Amino acid sequence: MRIGLLGTGPWAQRVHAPALAAHPEAEFAGVWGRRPEAAEELAAGYGVPAFADVERLLAEVDAVSIALPPAVQAEYAVRAAEAGKHLLLDKPVALTVDQARGVAAAAERAKVASVVFFTLRFGADQAAWLAEQAARGGWFTARAEWFGSVFAPDSASPYADSPWRREKGALWDVGPHALSMLLPVLGDATEVTAVAGPLDTVHLVLRHVGGASSTLTLSLTTPVAAAVDGVVVELRGEAGRLVMPDRNESPQAAYARAVSALLASAADGTAHPCDAAFGLRVVELLAEAERSLR
Incomplete structure (x- = not known):
């Protein structure tokens, strides 16, 4: 599976990129970021292409690994799903219930696999x-x-x-x-x-x-x-x-298991327990907690 990385921040640099590059069953296929110079620098470190346009990256990959702020992640996850790309998401999937519902609905409509990376769940x-x-x-x-x-x-x-x-x-x-x-x-x-x-x-x-x-x-x-x-x-x-x-292990090791989980879900069509629908439920509970605080 060819996986493109969306995002260039510390989490992308420390976890996503090294885990994707080292995974034996995935191909790290390129990087897109909101800052083109940051995408070029990160991509160069792994010998993969940097994409100035996210649509060009989506045309070259089977899945996306998203390391963007949650509100931004939701937008690009929907775009990726609508392009037929499997989704490896970070938590929380969004910062509002409507955004999270949009991600889950897009994944379901497109029948793409989705996995949300909750670090402990993949330790x-x-x-x-x-x-x-x-x-x-x-x-x-x-x-x-x-x-x-x-x-x-x-x-x-x-x-x-x-x-x-x-x-x-x-x-x-x-x-x-x-x-x-x-x-x-x-x-x-x-x-x-x-x-x-x-x-x-x-x-x-x-x-x-x-x-x-x-x-x-x-x-x-x-x-x-x-x-x-x-x-x-x-x-x-x-x-x-x-x-x-x-x-007792690095986040990269756990993230590698999340990559494997996405590969398995995409191969057999079985929804993973940590899919976008579960990510939506978590956001609903966080929003309810926020209402209780107010």
């Missing part, structure tokens, strides 16, 4: 643990925490200059990761309540279809010293108390 140990707990059942409640320090005063994060992250905060940046782990185990959420904490920190309480409940604490402004071991998913139920394995 080797985390994915295996999640599948085991979803099959086990009998869960009473769950807790998910993501304490990040992207915007802490002493942070050196390369993502601190991201305008959409600064505007939308932890709820929209790391909230999708937490939801992607809880929903497959506890079922869809029927109620969402949100309370604001310090700075961009937010606390969510969810009621799930089977009667279980869950809590989420999300932050990108945690002091660096307090963000150590900041990602936790804990389940309590008939099997006792179980905690998700710690992350």
